[in-house]
Amino acid sequence: RYRTPFGIRHVTIDPDHGLTVNGEYTKLQGVDLHHDLGALGAAFHADAALRQLTIMKSMGVNALRTSHNPPAPEMIEICERLGIVMLVEAFDCWRTGKNPYDYGRFFDEHSEADITEMVRAARNSPAVIMWSIGNEIPDSTSTAGLGMAERLIDAVKKADDTRPVVIGSDKYRSLPSPGSAADQMLAKLDGLGLNYNTAASVDALHARYPHLFLFESESSSETSSRGAYQEPEHLNTGENHTPGKREPSAYDNNLASWTMSGEYGLKKDRDRKFFTGQFLWSGIDYIGEPTPYDVFPVKASFFGAVDTAGFPKDMYYLFKSQWTSEPMVHLVPMDWTGHRPGETVEVWVYANVDTVELFLNGHSLGVRRFDTKKTTDGRTYLETTEATGDDKTVTTGPYPGSYTSPNNSAGKL
Template identity: 35%
Template structure:
């Protein structure tokens, strides 16, 4: 029992991204995010260790300086970058000599720097990397010296726009310092994959690279353990390895796992592969690799099959930014976003259009998401004036190799995407990139956002062109043996708390910047090929809504409504599934000034769900649910028929107004129930029942009175004093009965006392250009989000929320 507890403890420690392994045993990998120095500007002398940096700002990583700036129309990033600033900046980190470094290999790992980074150690240039989305490693060993050692990083994001969306600026992901023996496993030096998988047996193949940085040949032992999720060692192999001087050598081991615990979206079972390098019974290096055992089959006949069972990919595209924190996303914020997607019924995520942070993939492994892992937006031809296309020819192979080797152990990663809507590429270029990927990993299918059928792809990718009437059946008729996936399907546009009773099409009613010119002509050309959607009413019931806001009903579309997307994925076997555009609103690609985004998400910039979130949930999630829209506070609309839409995964729904039944309706393939209810204030109730008439779940909305106070909902009230943990505070403007006022826009103030700090405020309003790092924010549709992060001090964090003429609210968060 003692051995079992020790194994479990080791597994838990290795799962903790910030845990340091036991000192002087094998490798030590420590996080060095804290206490960096920052200067927004350029100074060529900042690379020198003797440079005077005592007046620079001290901060912790991850850090994004763009999100700290002001939204301005003339910022060079423009509508693509959400009108936020870019520029050049320097970071410096002082490392004091550690005796553990003597005669060791010491390297620094950056998980992501946007962009054009130059890294120096004590004035020596270690290297440059233009791509802002993939991590990289530098060897510090020969430059470290007793005393003070200075890491200096220049980040050049002066030329913008450098992307078609908000990119952020700076060292916006984690940084690590790893110390290991001169004979060691290099960065991304293990490759684990499963073969011949069944419920009774599976083969686990493990390839381990070992580097000998010594001038003499070495004889070592490679010991590899396979540990299950209970901490039990289920397989072990030890192999002698002869290493010539200065050589990196790969060794392959094969394990047979009896009765494997298979990884799936519902049971995300993980194994740890523990690799140890020893010499004369002395441990030189050790690496833990988290992985999973699963089998994937993809075909036009059966679709996507996971462990022998067909799985419809219920997916969403995501960008890497997260509202008020920009691209510097704390782990708690990222996990919170994924939890909301899981509750919605999402089982698949597309990383658009670049590699994500390493912790995202570990979370996907643990939570049971399958991932379309995307390497690039475009290739040799730039799509934004100063994007990666300018560097692609020189760097794509280096970056792609680092990307594939970094992520190929993750069971969540089920396919590679090599590009997105790539302009002016040739068939030969596509083949060249695909072949390169296959040399690194031949176990996964390869696709491309808007990948053309008849090319070299394993799966045809469909973006907006897959949303036209009959697009998918026409494709299948021409290519009956080629599976397809909706890489961006469908595009719809919604704003939380905003509703329209008449259908809206983007091109016709609110054209994007590239559609504005001649939009009526473009609409007439487009109209015959888009899905027709009937209006709820002849006259718009909600004419007060700003034209820049979408409707929270499924009637605010580009080409195809959500319900058609769900039907296609459900009914067409050759369509593996869809990745709706998008999961969350993201900064950039906006409608133009003053909009900072284009509200494609089913959750807004604050992470608050919009109405159609619940449409997806009713079709994708298993937990019983019912949801009705809109809210029931409509002053000035007495007697006007309000369209009431209900989503549910139950057999039928009865609607009541002030206790009087408005009828019961059976859920159909229309996926929504519609009542037209003459408005009167009071209580609207949706009662969902099963086929036997038993009440399963209810949803209630009430008319709000006068605003009198505030309500706070925290996702947790106890955190660690680790400078990382984050509390999400959902703040509502409420009446004296606690009912939220859906149109409230009061200015809210957040006051924090004690060991906590405010790292961001947001309300989800795409037209609100207020800064994110201040303690005030106007409510939008009655709500505000505040993010509070721990410091390194324990104690009570006292948060007081106030607004003029409203009763203040208080909450205590305990940091320990």
């Protein structure tokens, strides 16, 4: 006798019409989380994981990508309880490793058994909506990699043929050559997760590969520190290297070479009904991959919308303003302790209401209103009209450096 809880839900993912859950159009408002729990380390604690995901849900998160490893069974149970759907993923490499002692040493002998075990452990959960066979896999665009992918996909489908199989990839920021291994790989998959793609590349892939549903498996990847604010007039700032501080700016403007701002990723996702959604890299800072400071004593990434202690950064409120409907307003900077008396401070507002008034010591500094706009398929949203300077990929046109909606033929934002 085998006892297992189960739930009933109906999920469809259409390459042209996006995601529906129980018949309702939905966007994946997701995060990527590493398995560690900050100061508690790498051993799994259900209460700590519940706290992490509860904080994520308060930001509006409805999806989790297990990057890049099978989740603990308790993590699946927590997602079920909180109503969070899951992309369950195996492997950060196949045969070719990224580090000297990577999983590539065991891939040929154990990968099919390991991914089968992953699927069997999670397939009864209604929270799980798709399987991923890897992330940023070096072998995935090689001829040998085509055979590796077939073995993994066959193993997944043998254990569960009811959910789509995808891959998370940084290899498709431009269109692959027809007939190349990268091109042939996409014929084997149901969906493609994109890591840090421009809006133009998303549209090009959608046109070239109409059988694939597309989503952002890693988006934004900006770095920030709570209470650190630098050069809001610049899309990309340098880091503060002062010993003892080492702080990247929280104005959504501290970007690695491969990244775009959080605002850009939100707009790109919003404007494309076919786009299934995104997974923010990352929901929470994590131990390892110290970025942007790969120097002692730094041991953690600064990618998160929330820090390792569970305290929200400003980016948390940016995504909350777009992913939740309960009225909220958040000021950037979130504190004034780093500014001198009389200093001019550029203030941003993250809000999901149409009108905001700013007060300083009881005196109004003015009112700002969003315009009400619509996507090409008729969904309503609020947005400013001035140039925002959030797109480092655009250098020409009436608003250089600013994202332009496909629904704005006049060129305004």
